[in-house]
Amino acid sequence: MTAPPALTACHTADLAAADLAAVRALLDAAFPDDFDDDDFEHGLGGWHALVHDGDRLVAHGSVVRRQFLLAGRPLPVGYVENVAVAATHRRRGLGGLVMAELERVVAAGHGVGFLGASDDGAALYAVRGWPVWRGPLSVLTPAGVRRTPDEDGGVRVFDPAGTLDLDADLVCEWRAGDVW
Incomplete structure (x- = not known):
């Protein structure tokens, strides 16, 4: 009998090159x-x-600190990135196992979390209680705030305290590649 898949959690600094x-x-x-x-x-x-x-390795996800503006006010957040499950191990609850750990980290260390959902991942996040952000999304570029309408409907939020206005303007900081 094989042991069930095991979850471990650590900081990037603790991952070896092979990991x-x-x-x-x-x-x-x-x-x-x-x-x-x-x-x-x-x-x-x-x-x-x-x-x-x-x-x-059959499943992974990470949470990193980011700085957003919510209705013009600074909002530090935990941003969930790089969630994936190997094709051979999907539909076995491993995505939920990863997300439970990331939600724990977000709640304890950041207060609120966000993520940009892929079409395939949207159902997992919806069932876990991550609603879609309904307000306008933008990015703070070196040239100023620029709307990102193509991202509308794809950003989800984890707000355990239930204090965020999901219809407010949300602005993320600039970064290389996909900003959301």
Whole structure:
């Protein structure tokens, strides 16, 4: 009888080069047409939830600190990045296992969380209680605030205290690659 997949959690600084390579390989396989170096970098520098089946990494997600503006006021957030489950291990609850750990980190360390959901991931986040952000989304670029209407409906929020106005203007900071 094999042991069930095991979750571990750690900071990026505690991941060995081989661990990072395994994360990158998992993400490349999960998003074959839409994942690049910028996307990978977005998930570094924070907390990782990793699920191994034996020696093989089969699920991953991370949460990093970001700074947003909510209705013009600063809002530090935990931003969930790089959530993926190996194709051979989907529909077994591993995405939920990863998200439970990331939600714990967000609630304890950041207060609120956000993520940009893929079409495939949207159902997982909806069932876990991450509603869609309804307000206008923008990015603070070096040239000023610029609307990102293509992202409307794709950003989700985790607000355990229930204090955020989901219809307010939300602005993220500029970064290379996908800003949301």
